[in-house]
Amino acid sequence: MSAISTPAAPTAGWHDRRRRWWLLSAVLPLLPLVSMAAWLASGHAWTLWITLICVYGLFPLLDQVLGEDKNNPPEGEVPRIEADAWYRWLVYLALPGLYLTFVAGAWLAVTAELSFIEYLGLALSVGWISAAGINAGHELGHKKSRLELWLAHLALAPSGYGHFRVEHTYGHHRDVATPEDPASARLGESYYRFMTREIPGAFRRASAPGPGGPRRLASVQRESAGLGGHCAVLGCPGCVAGLGGVAVSADTGGLRVFPAVGGQLRGALRTPAAEVGRRPL
Numbered sequence: 001m002s003a004i005s006t007p008a009a010p011t012a013g014w015h016d017r018r019r020r021w022w023l024l025s026a027v028l029p030l031l032p033l034v035s036m037a038a039w040l041a042s043g044h045a046w047t048l049w050i051t052l053i054c055v056y057g058l059f060p061l062l063d064q065v066l067g068e069d070k071n072n073p074p075e076g077e078v079p080r081i082e083a084d085a086w087y088r089w090l091v092y093l094a095l096p097g098l099y100l101t102f103v104a105g106a107w108l109a110v111t112a113e114l115s116f117i118e119y120l121g122l123a124l125s126v127g128w129i130s131a132a133g134i135n136a137g138h139e140l141g142h143k144k145s146r147l148e149l150w151l152a153h154l155a156l157a158p159s160g161y162g163h164f165r166v167e168h169t170y171g172h173h174r175d176v177a178t179p180e181d182p183a184s185a186r187l188g189e190s191y192y193r194f195m196t197r198e199i200p201g202a203f204r205r206a207s208a209p210g211p212g213g214p215r216r217l218a219s220v221q222r223e224s225a226g227l228g229g230h231c232a233v234l235g236c237p238g239c240v241a242g243l244g245g246v247a248v249s250a251d252t253g254g255l256r257v258f259p260a261v262g263g264q265l266r267g268a269l270r271t272p273a274a275e276v277g278r279r280p281l
Helices: 020-042 044-067 075-082 087-111 116-141 145-157 163-175 192-206 216-226 230-245 259-276
Strands: 247-248 255-257
Touching: 020 044, 020 087, 020 116, 044 116, 044 230, 087 116, 087 145, 116 145, 116 163, 163 216
Parallel strands: none
Antiparallel strands: 247 255
């Protein structure tokens, strides 16, 4: 006779001490705008690297100073937190900043005379923020409403990572820690070996024709979200990334390229990093 599990009871006395501080997650996508404004005001090349200085310098330093956060919610609090509109809207609020930074970065790359170092700093900064949209896309992709599933695709689009919405939800979560799952690291597998296997494997499974695929991932996605199949899943993110990748300069009529590939590269590096070492086979 199988045991029947019951939801954990809420834990009295627990509260989120950082509830208001989570607003910073909606502000983070705007960080490259600070960098661009500083460059426009001063003309100093290093200002276009402010985002990366913060992400790889200041933030890790703050991590060390502040220490481990032990205020994780007890299991019994999870249903209440999931029902709290505050946390849901924090994810929604990240999307306008994501696209504002994406468009502003393309505009600056097209209209300004940037040196190679300035251009590289801008592209990598905007690319990092675009790829950070995978975090929001991941959370929204696990929701049930059609609006949130559409928002998940919008969050994934700037990094060209739309296939993640299908493969992660309907492939990885079904086959995790099995040889069929490209997103499960093998025991002893290095990050770089895992990356070269996970990235093409995940895209291949998400883009496989529904009836012919081993898990009919695309068909399941269409049925659950009504998103029109591969066009919305793979085509729309590709179009958004492409529009950011090639911009026409209104002042000269010339064609200039803004490397949105920075976001795609950052996404490609970030997603395997989140999976490697978890549930190794």
